Amino acid sequence: MSLFQVQGLVKRFGGLLATDHVDLTVAHGEVHALIGPNGAGKTTLVHQISGLLAPDAGRVLLDGDDITALPMHRRVAKGLSRCFQVTRIFPAQTVRDNLLLAVQAHSGSSFRFLQPRSQAHGLYEAADRLAERVGLQGRMDGIAGALPHGAQRTLDVALALACAPKLLLLDEPMAGMGPEESQQMVQLIDSLRRDMAVLLIEHDMEAVFRLADRISVLVYGRVLTAGTPHEIRSNAEVQAVYLGTETLEATP
Ligand SMILES: Nc1ncnc2c1ncn2[C@@H]1O[C@H](COP(=O)(O)OP(=O)(O)O)[C@@H](O)[C@H]1O
Ligand SMILES: [Mg+2]
Structure with missing residues (x-):
């Protein structure tokens, strides 16, 4: 059984489907990267996973327990911990x-x-x-x-x-970092997988392809595809989404 599952998660902002029936699984010890263009709904998804936002439909399961309706501190007690896109020290x-x-x-x-x-x-x-x-x-x-x-x-x-935590949520941990700082953060995240699973939202594709065991690609609130870095890199639909950017050419 997967450590963590998101099933059919929906979040609407007025007429906008920010999260459109999202399914996602993260196994024990897995680094799972969530990528997608700006506005794809990554942060909205993380907010629903952490409990900051209530979904309109769907379920979030940790270790087989339905945590969809739990307040944030109860999720943390169950083993879900997050870092913020903006630091909260x-x-x-x-x-x-x-x-x-x-x-x-x-x-x-x-x-x-x-x-x-x-x-x-x-x-x-x-x-x-x-x-x-x-x-x-x-x-x-x-x-x-x-x-x-x-x-x-x-x-x-x-x-x-x-x-x-059993599952650590990282929302753009490399944002605003120089190459050396990014490198250190990659090493730190890599060292965590011994003890926990990681759901990593990150724009730095070099870091994503070095760290991820699997990658889910979010576009307009939907999971376009999920797979290994190799599968994602060779996926024509994904390449079309990122066309004109060099992002998927970074090699590990
Ligand atoms: N609180 C909100 N109210 C209305 N629209 C929102 C809100 N938060 C996000 N959105 C919209 O939802 C979409 C997804 O945003 P977001 O989750 O921040 O994407 P990402 O993190 O992938 O860049 C965007 O179109 C954004 O404008
Ligand atoms: Mg975001």
Whole structure:
């Protein structure tokens, strides 16, 4: 059974079918990329998966459980975590405090303030482990909002990892990054598949074709096709959608 399934998902904005009976499956440990031109409905689909938007029809299943009607925090508790197209860190706090707050929230602690290390050693250790996992261990005392863009996006991923997700949703994690930062993000995402599945929305086709086990192509709210990178690259309909762009010529 697939870890994650979207079945017949529909979202209308007035007369516009932003999500038109979308089906999608993600297996355990799979990196599944969702691509498509601007306005295809990628973000609208992610909002329905995360619980920010209610679909008009269809179902979302995680580990066989119907989560379509669950509020966001219940989905997170079930193992669905997301990073945002716009980063949602606390910019005035240090990297360490951002990580501690995320770890503390996931631990179910009733504290509304950060405890000192002497009283919450486990939380500090968990924050340290997260920082090491994503390569931010050298930046723990930096103010989050003053970090370079790539490091802020990386911190956003680390915050999502604090929830120990089964499925991580990444909405354009490489947006606004230079080549070196993108490269680091590709490596980070690649390292995650040992522990979780990833649904990756990304415009950077080089990254998509390097990372994805399977790709779904969304056009005008519909899944045009889904398949392996090789199948997608050689699909004539997909090439027609991207015609005039060099995007599908990037090789892994
Ligand atoms: N809240 C909204 N109200 C009305 N139309 C919307 C709303 N959000 C998105 N849309 C429209 O839905 C379509 C899909 O948008 P979006 O999901 O942002 O696409 P993508 O992320 O693939 O670029 C677009 O035509 C967009 O203008
Ligand atoms: Mg979008």
